[in-house]
Amino acid sequence: MSEGLRFACTGCGKCCSGHHVPLTLAESHQWARDGGQVVVLIEGFLADGPGMPPEQRDHVLRRSLAVPCGNAQLHVSVTFAAFNPGRCRHLDADNLCGIYATRPLVCRIYPAEINPHLPLRPDAKDCPPEAWQQGPQLIVGNRPADPHLAALIDASRQADRDDIAAKVAVCQRLGMTTSALKGNGFTAWLPDMQAFLTALESRQQAPAAAWSVHLEDSDLTQDLQQHGLLTTAQAPVYYAFIGF
Numbered sequence: 001m002s003e004g005l006r007f008a009c010t011g012c013g014k015c016c017s018g019h020h021v022p023l024t025l026a027e028s029h030q031w032a033r034d035g036g037q038v039v040v041l042i043e044g045f046l047a048d049g050p051g052m053p054p055e056q057r058d059h060v061l062r063r064s065l066a067v068p069c070g071n072a073q074l075h076v077s078v079t080f081a082a083f084n085p086g087r088c089r090h091l092d093a094d095n096l097c098g099i100y101a102t103r104p105l106v107c108r109i110y111p112a113e114i115n116p117h118l119p120l121r122p123d124a125k126d127c128p129p130e131a132w133q134q135g136p137q138l139i140v141g142n143r144p145a146d147p148h149l150a151a152l153i154d155a156s157r158q159a160d161r162d163d164i165a166a167k168v169a170v171c172q173r174l175g176m177t178t179s180a181l182k183g184n185g186f187t188a189w190l191p192d193m194q195a196f197l198t199a200l201e202s203r204q205q206a207p208a209a210a211w212s213v214h215l216e217d218s219d220l221t222q223d224l225q226q227h228g229l230l231t232t233a234q235a236p237v238y239y240a241f242i243g244f
């Protein structure tokens with residue numbers, strides 16, 4: 001994060017349009033119950049192998065779950081996010097949040113970063129220039145100056161760790177078991193929301209699943225196959241591959 005940055009939200013509402021908002025498991029449940037659409041984004045890596053960013057090892061391992069993939073274990077990270085290709089369904093005509101008091105954690109944290117390895121870059125955010133020229137200092141000593149914001153970020157990181165097993169179980173119940181390689185892209189799924197709710201509320205053990213990795217690069221495919229991973233290059237039918 002960037003020491004010395006000042007910030008105060010102008011209420012422009014830009015961050016509420018065209019962004020999929022990552023949700024905790026509980027928030028996903030609420031979003032689905034309220035009739036919202038969730039997009040599921042999946043990426044995976046090998047512990048100390050392809051896809052693992054060594055400098056982020058502890059962070060990415062703690063928010064992932066090992067699943068069987070070919071003859072190896074793939075660590076998958078699953079994001080459930082509010083599907084907002086345009087304006088968020090809760091953004092009203094005055095650019096105000098209709099669920100402000102109960103809005104998701106990520107909405108409370110923006111524009112601060114949740115990943116401790118990502119520096120806060122104003123030019124990568126939607127906030128207008130004047131937002132960075134007013135208000136109190138945002139970052140002190142690599143931590144948010146506001147202890148309330150720091151607590152929200154900690155809560156979001158902890159939810160990622162606490163929720164990953166349940167998210168993977170939902171994926172397995174719905175057959176969403178093709179991952180992308182971390183750093184190479186995501187697989188993106190738009191589940192039927194009634195089926196999603198049923199999978200989320202199920203108390204039965206998720207069925208065993210054989211995971212695979214979607215790749216469109218022949219060198220990467222060869223590398224991952226040599227590590228024992230099951231790969232696929234088939235044109236996806238039930239998901240989209242968002243490559244970097």
Ligand code: SF4
Binds near residue numbers: 017092098099
């Ligand atoms: S829930 Fe509210 S704060 Fe979050 S993106 Fe939607 S309108 Fe914006």
Ligand code: SF4
Binds near residue numbers: 011126127128131
């Ligand atoms: S884009 Fe930035 S300034 Fe605009 S509403 Fe969102 S947080 Fe506030």
